[in-house]
Amino acid sequence: MDVNEVLLPGVGLRYEFTSAEGRHLGIVARREGDFELVAYDRRDPDQSRLLFRLTAEEADMVAEILGAPRIAERFADLTKEVPGLSAGQIEVDPESRYAGRPLGETRARTRTGASIVAIVRGDDVIASPAPDEALHAGDVLVVIGTPGGIAGVDRIIHA
Amino acid sequence: MHISIALLLELGLILTALSALGALARRFALTPVPLYLLAGLALGEGGIAPVPAAGDFVEIGGAIGVVLLLLTLGLEFSVGELAASMRRHLPSAVVDLVLNATPGAVAGWLIGLNPVGILALAGATWVSSSGIVARLLDDLGRLGNRETPAVLSVLVLEDFAMAAYLPVLTVLAVGGAWWQAGVGMLIAVGAVVGAFAATQRWGSVIGRLLSHPEPEQLMLRVLGTTLVVAGLAELVGASAAVGAFLVGLTLTGQLAIRARAVLAPLRDLFAAAFFLAIGLGVEPGALPPVLPAALALAAVTAVTKLLTGAFAASRDGVARRGQLRAGAALIPRGEFSIVILGLAATTDPALSAVVTAYVFVLATTGPLIARLTGPPPTSPV
Numbered sequence: 429m430d431v432n433e434v435l436l437p438g439v440g441l442r443y444e445f446t447s448a449e450g451r452h453l454g455i456v457a458r459r460e461g462d463f464e465l466v467a468y469d470r471r472d473p474d475q476s477r478l479l480f481r482l483t484a485e486e487a488d489m490v491a492e493i494l495g496a497p498r499i500a501e502r503f504a505d506l507t508k509e510v511p512g513l514s515a516g517q518i519e520v521d522p523e524s525r526y527a528g529r530p531l532g533e534t535r536a537r538t539r540t541g542a543s544i545v546a547i548v549r550g551d552d553v554i555a556s557p558a559p560d561e562a563l564h565a566g567d568v569l570v571v572i573g574t575p576g577g578i579a580g581v582d583r584i585i586h587a
Numbered sequence: 588m589h590i591s592i593a594l595l596l597e598l599g600l601i602l603t604a605l606s607a608l609g610a611l612a613r614r615f616a617l618t619p620v621p622l623y624l625l626a627g628l629a630l631g632e633g634g635i636a637p638v639p640a641a642g643d644f645v646e647i648g649g650a651i652g653v654v655l656l657l658l659t660l661g662l663e664f665s666v667g668e669l670a671a672s673m674r675r676h677l678p679s680a681v682v683d684l685v686l687n688a689t690p691g692a693v694a695g696w697l698i699g700l701n702p703v704g705i706l707a708l709a710g711a712t713w714v715s716s717s718g719i720v721a722r723l724l725d726d727l728g729r730l731g732n733r734e735t736p737a738v739l740s741v742l743v744l745e746d747f748a749m750a751a752y753l754p755v756l757t758v759l760a761v762g763g764a765w766w767q768a769g770v771g772m773l774i775a776v777g778a779v780v781g782a783f784a785a786t787q788r789w790g791s792v793i794g795r796l797l798s799h800p801e802p803e804q805l806m807l808r809v810l811g812t813t814l815v816v817a818g819l820a821e822l823v824g825a826s827a828a829v830g831a832f833l834v835g836l837t838l839t840g841q842l843a844i845r846a847r848a849v850l851a852p853l854r855d856l857f858a859a860a861f862f863l864a865i866g867l868g869v870e871p872g873a874l875p876p877v878l879p880a881a882l883a884l885a886a887v888t889a890v891t892k893l894l895t896g897a898f899a900a901s902r903d904g905v906a907r908r909g910q911l912r913a914g915a916a917l918i919p920r921g922e923f924s925i926v927i928l929g930l931a932a933t934t935d936p937a938l939s940a941v942v943t944a945y946v947f948v949l950a951t952t953g954p955l956i957a958r959l960t961g962p963p964p965t966s967p968v
Contacts, residue, residue, distance in 0.1 A: 434736050438664055
């Protein structure tokens with residue numbers, strides 16, 4: 429999808445794109461952190477109409493709502509493209525011996541070939557976690573690998 | 588400490604009157620600048636209510652007002668924005684200069700101004716008011732429009748061109764020779780380049796030195812630094828206004844956003860004093876004779892700005908209606924034309940009257956014309 433980025437000197441940036449419906453939409457990102465969402469007029473494509481304004485805080489919230497379910501979906505899309513590859517989610521129980529230990533200590537990748545590509549911790553997602561990232565009880569690990577590899581990681585975490 | 592009762596009373600009444608005028612202007616979605624000029628006119632010698640005691644404050648406050656206006660202008664822009672505007676809209680800036688400075692120069696020559704006066708009038712008709720135009724685009728909900736980047740780019744380039752123009756005018760206005768003016772310009776342009784390099788290399792260091800979590804500290808540091816730099820710039824003949832502009836440019840990012848917020852009330856107060864001071868300097872009796880000339884000049888330069896904006900917007904592939912909107916948005920002249928007048932006012936009394944009348948006309952009608960060229964601002968659906 430093409431997103432056009434235009435500099436607005438003294439104001440901020442403007443992004444514009446055409447939706448699948450054929451609607452021409454734009455987002456004005458002000459330097460102060462506010463956003464304006466606009467739609468372009470069909471008769472005069474240079475003329476914008478304000479849809480709504482968002483404060484920085486509201487924009488964060490909206491981004492989270494729009495972005496969160498898509499993370500798991502995107503992994504699912506990815507695994508569909510490569511035969512034999514699948515994605516799994518593994519929760520770290522409080523009893524797990526890796527709760528409170530760095531991710532690297534599990535040596536999950538070396539032992540199973542599957543990769544832990546993200547840690548979902550409450551509302552946060554830690555994408556591509558580093559080996560020294562500590563695992564907490566309640567974390568959900570997003571794992572990508574062969575079904576056997578994913579099962580292997582599950583055994584390691586729950587051992 | 589001696590308290591001057593007359594000063595307190597006069598100043599208090601002036602500020603109250605300005606507030607009423609400002610509210611009136613806002614009511615009609617206009618900028619208060621022309622009303623402040625009128626107020627200054629009314630308060631001066633020969634006006635309806637002379638204010639001898641508050642005159643000193645207005646005079647000194649006005650000088651600080653120019654510095655603050657330019658500082659906050661510099662805070663608006665960054666190096667990257669200038670570079671991007673240059674790449675895309677340098678021809679628009681040249682068209683802007685040629686189309687809009689020429690009528691001012693010709694008019695100055697026709698009404699018999701001296702060479703410095705002609706140069707000043709050319710400058711006054713050349714620069715659009717960034718303050719009025721930026722506000723106008725926001726009020727009219729046009730920030731998302733396709734023609735808006737072209738409009739903003741023309742404003743940025745004009746403002747940077749001022750860094751070369753103001754020193755020349757400053758030196759010539761105090762009777763300096765052309766070569767001295769050239770030196771002043773070179774110093775100013777060199778300083779702008781230097782400020783850019785400084786931001787790139789030591790931006791974070793400068794930021795750390797001036798930045799402070801407390802608004803009061805931040806305000807004092809930025810204001811103090813700016814006044815010192817402005818004073819030094821004036822000393823080397825590069826104009827205090829340019830010095831203040833440079834400080835604004837050097838501050839970027841989060842610091843610039845915070846500095847703008849803490850300085851805004853100060854800027855509003857002292858800028859009001861500046862516009863009053865300019866109004867005070869104009870003899871009301873000198874206005875009627877120059878009014879036809881100012882009106883004609885306003886009409887001509889409204890058309891030339893329209894053409895400038897249309898040219899700039901067409902470079903961005905904007906269609907006819909958008910080109911018209913871009914041109915109309917650029918018509919208002921305001922604080923910058925007055926800053927130019929402030930530098931050269933003493934050289935020719937006729938100049939003050941012409942520029943004041945001219946700015947008054949275009950600062951009020953310009954936004955109205957811009958409003959008429961597009962659909963009414965939409966409220967969110």
